[in-house]
Amino acid sequence: MRLLISIAITILRAKLKQSIVAAVGVTFSITMFVALLGFMNGLNDMLDGLILNRTPHIRLYNELKATPEQPIAQRFDDRAVVHHFIRSVKPKSEPQRLRNAAAITRALEDDPRVLAVSPRLVAQVFFNVGTTDLNGQVSGVDVEQEVRYYMFSDYLVEGRASDLATGNNTIVLGKGLADMMAARVGDVVQVTTASGDRALLRVSGLFQSGIADFDKVQCYASIKTVQELLGQPRSYLTDLNVKLKDIEQAPAMARELAARFDADAVDIQTANAQFETGTQVRTTISYAVGVVLLIVAGFGIYNILNMLIYEKLDTIAILKAAGFSGGDVRRIFLSLSLIIGVVGAAAGALFGFAMQRLIDQLPFVTEALPTVTTFPVDYNPKYYLIAVTFALLTTWIAGWFPARKAAQIDPVEIIRGK
Amino acid sequence: MSEQRHTLEVRQVSKTFRDPVTVPVLKEVSLEVKRGEFVSITGKSGCGKSTLLYILSTMDTDYKGEVVIDGEPTKGLSGTRLAAIRNEKIGFVFQFHYLLPEFSVLRNVMLPGLKLARKSSAEVESDAMRRLTELGMADQALKMANQLSGGQKQRVAIARALINDPLIIMGDEPTGNLDKKNSETVFEIFQHIAQEHKRSLLIVTHDTDFAARTDRNIEMEDGRVLNHGG
Secondary structure (H helix, E strand, C coil): CCCHHHHHHHHHHHHHHHHHHHHHHHHHHHHHHHHHHHHHHHHHHHHHHHHHHHCCCCCCCCCCCCCCCCHHHHHHCCCCCCCCCCCCCCCCCCCCCCCHHHHHHHHHCCCCEEEEEEEEEEEEEEEEEEEEEEEEEEEEEEEHHHHHHHHHHHHHHCCCCCHHHHHEEEEEHHHHHHHCCEEEEEEEEEEEEEECCCEEEEEEEEEEEHHHHHHEEEEEHHHHHHHHHCCCCCCCEEEEEEECHHHHHHHHHHHHHHHHEEEEEEEEEHHHHHHHHHHHHHHHHHHHHHHHHHHHHHHHHHHHHHHHHHHHHHHHHHHHHCCHHHHHHHHHHHHHHHHHHHHHHHHHHHEEEEHHHHHHECCCCCCCCCCCCCCCCCHHHHHHHHHHHHHHHHHHHHHHHHHHHHHHCCCCHHHCCC | CCCCCCEEEEEEEEECCCCCCCCCEEEEEEEEHHHHCCEEEEECCCCCHHHHHHHHCCCCCCCCEEEEEEEEEECCCHHHHHHHHHHEEEEEEEEEECCCCCCCCCHHHHHHHHHCCCCCCHHHHHHHHHHHCCCCCCCHHCCHHCCCCCHHHHHHHHHHHHHHCCCEEEEECCCCCCHHHHHHHHHHHHHEEEEEEEEEEEEECCCCCHHHHHCCCEECCCEEECCEEE
């Protein structure tokens, strides 16, 4: 086999130009494949991250809603032939609290599937700006948990997360909201709650999520601050955000938790189904383009090998006369093709990496994404592996047909034909 | 190996070309070549002598009859086995030198030896150098094959044919493309191989002078052996 490979290399050297052209085809396609997929998936991850990073895998809460069965219906047996027309009994006024939140938190923290449980307390407020009131929503959060599991500090454009955690009566405003109020870090803003209580909060930071509507409404404060704002006890919580070790378990677990704790639960897949779809479509398109590039390179190799074999008929005939079998000749040309493939693929992986680095350097500044300054790239080695595997497969197939033809060449015809 | 055993035996070999009409080219040809015998085949163009040679070489397997090389019938053997027989037992010299242009002279000579892989590549290389030295080509060993003159190429081709110490050397007009002086050199080399190394030679030729000086000349006409010579 070593002899056959050395013969293949000698033939390649003699036809260096064609060989390089064939290899460049492979190099180009792998470069594009790796660069394209790295870039596409970098974008995908970034766009998904926009939502998914900040979204809990499961959100447990208590939704204010009408009872599914009107009270009058409960008075009668199902089979009774009655028609009741009282159908507008409204939900009673009850705080939107999650009942027994402390016990649920403890139970979830003991669950092996759960990565983290973060409490939340959401309050609707008005910001009093001069004579006008601006609508807002203050989320009371456990700052340490938010920083650790929901990338909170990535979205803070001014101020530090620790200031929010330690300071009393401090608030982080959405960038859009702060702009409307002309508020800066260190200013004091006046807040009115839905029940009419007023409070003064000091702005300790600004955050920008990249979703403008969200940033015009959303604010963050510590749980304690919001509880005091609402005049509620320390046990008052409205949401529990759960992050799982395996995101795929979210839908099943959401149903389980809802039943177990008699609360509402929504999972990330249900809440953000469109992101999953978008990601899939983008990934599919990039793979399709990449694979087409590789196949085109395969045709290039096929053509060049075919030509090479016609040019090397004498060599093939003489090898056969000297005792090389058809199988040997096939292996020579197959190795030739694979050498082109391996060299092309190695160069392609290298250039692909260079291309990814280049894309990674290109500036990409957008209002929507405060933490992103250059195009995002996913350097996952998976794409290199797929590209190289597929390239070798393509070159093998592209080489196989011409190699088989070479193996079948009748040396007598060539030798006598002269 | 017994003295009686023939290097090459051909029994009742017939062949027809079917394209486009059926034309018989060989009609029940039988012959044998003994060990150390220098045999030539002559005949007019189209008498089937080259066709016969390629059947004997095992490269052409489309024929009726039997070809036995060194006691082994070759009919029905696999392509790989036939290639191995060619590699080990048969050396070829063609009219148009057919060296591999991509390789150096030395490497050309070495290739069949490397394929046989009976010796290490260092040994094959020293064998090849020895053959080239015998043929007065040692100083050309590292040149590329296409830098040589016709006579030189033919000597390299002979060295290549000899590298595995084959039982029989077959030649298809090996001097057909050479001038008088080079033809003479090639003839002397062949004679030396037959006498000193006890190898058989079977040479197809047009050159009647050449044929007359061999041990035995087989004459062919219209696909038949006219005269077994000797």
